[in-house]
Amino acid sequence: MEDNKTHSHTTHDVHHMNVDDHHQPSNTKQIWKTFWILLGITVFEVGIAFTSLPKGLLKWTFIGLTIVKSYYIVGYFMHLKHEKPHFAWVILLPFVLIIYFIAMLICEGNYIGSLAGEMLK
Amino acid sequence: MMSSETSLKKENSSDWDGGRSPFAMSWGKMYMWLFLVSDAFTFSSLILAYGAMRHRFSSVWPDANDVFTHFPFLHGHIPLAYVGLMTFILIMSSVTMVLAVDAGHRMNRKSAIMWMVFTIIGGFMFLGSQAWEWYHFITGTEGGKMVDGVMMHGANLTRNEYGHPLFADFFFFITGFHGFHVFSGVVINIIILINVINGVYDKRGHYEQVEKAGLYWHFVDLVWVFVFTFFYLV
Numbered sequence: 001m002e003d004n005k006t007h008s009h010t011t012h013d014v015h016h017m018n019v020d021d022h023h024q025p026s027n028t029k030q031i032w033k034t035f036w037i038l039l040g041i042t043v044f045e046v047g048i049a050f051t052s053l054p055k056g057l058l059k060w061t062f063i064g065l066t067i068v069k070s071y072y073i074v075g076y077f078m079h080l081k082h083e084k085p086h087f088a089w090v091i092l093l094p095f096v097l098i099i100y101f102i103a104m105l106i107c108e109g110n111y112i113g114s115l116a117g118e119m120l121k
Numbered sequence: 122m123m124s125s126e127t128s129l130k131k132e133n134s135s136d137w138d139g140g141r142s143p144f145a146m147s148w149g150k151m152y153m154w155l156f157l158v159s160d161a162f163t164f165s166s167l168i169l170a171y172g173a174m175r176h177r178f179s180s181v182w183p184d185a186n187d188v189f190t191h192f193p194f195l196h197g198h199i200p201l202a203y204v205g206l207m208t209f210i211l212i213m214s215s216v217t218m219v220l221a222v223d224a225g226h227r228m229n230r231k232s233a234i235m236w237m238v239f240t241i242i243g244g245f246m247f248l249g250s251q252a253w254e255w256y257h258f259i260t261g262t263e264g265g266k267m268v269d270g271v272m273m274h275g276a277n278l279t280r281n282e283y284g285h286p287l288f289a290d291f292f293f294f295i296t297g298f299h300g301f302h303v304f305s306g307v308v309i310n311i312i313i314l315i316n317v318i319n320g321v322y323d324k325r326g327h328y329e330q331v332e333k334a335g336l337y338w339h340f341v342d343l344v345w346v347f348v349f350t351f352f353y354l355v
Contacts, residue, residue, distance in 0.1 A: 109176030
């Protein structure tokens, strides 16, 4: 019985903290600002896709802008920027593995591709 | 019991000394985040497998700008416009979702209902666009192309007129998996909307459930940003 009481008490506490966090009148302004940034980046991406810029430069621009877009979505829409920094690290750090995975698989793909090319010669 | 707990709280100032939630977050919201991390790993693996195979078959890999060239009611070669519109729809529905979460924080039920309805409409619009895109990919062009001695119009899982069969396989699998996430998100949003309309969260005292559904919805938007880049732009 006692245990139950304390449990519900702490859960209530957590919700209370959450509500207190957002006691500013409203974040509407920031939300729309984020929307215009995301839309602007997307329009810019589609726009430069039709230019005759070098392919490599285009590719890295797109990848860079995708990361900028995910920063705004995760930071502002998903509110990670306003969570505790500890928590943001818990969420973001595992993606170091993905960076390693990208390097590994792209190298592997290129290598197998070049091997197959050699065999055709 | 209660008095010892309150004294604990006074003594300990650090987040990690116990007696409080170190992340100042309910378990439900935290587990939604952890689920999204695992889901992000699934999507990363799929997109990475696509990347590896694209590099493997780089000489015969089709250019997406030659494949997805249709736009409703317009004729001619119009690449990127339609998928740009789909991206716009999804970003827009993400905005209406944050506005619903924001309304929830202010305990404004009417406003939350309105923005949730807009979000659900946006979700259906995206799913419809996805279906249209698939239809054109599957039925293909009038010209078609000979593949393995068969005249191919469009694509299936074993051959397509655009290039390497894996291109179509990854397209179906990744956009299909993402589309299914969007569909699940719409269903979740409808359930949450019904609860909001019934005043469940007013009785509970907080709209955190809307926030959790919102996290999932934004994640779906986030995945689309990556699909858009790696399938259509790069």
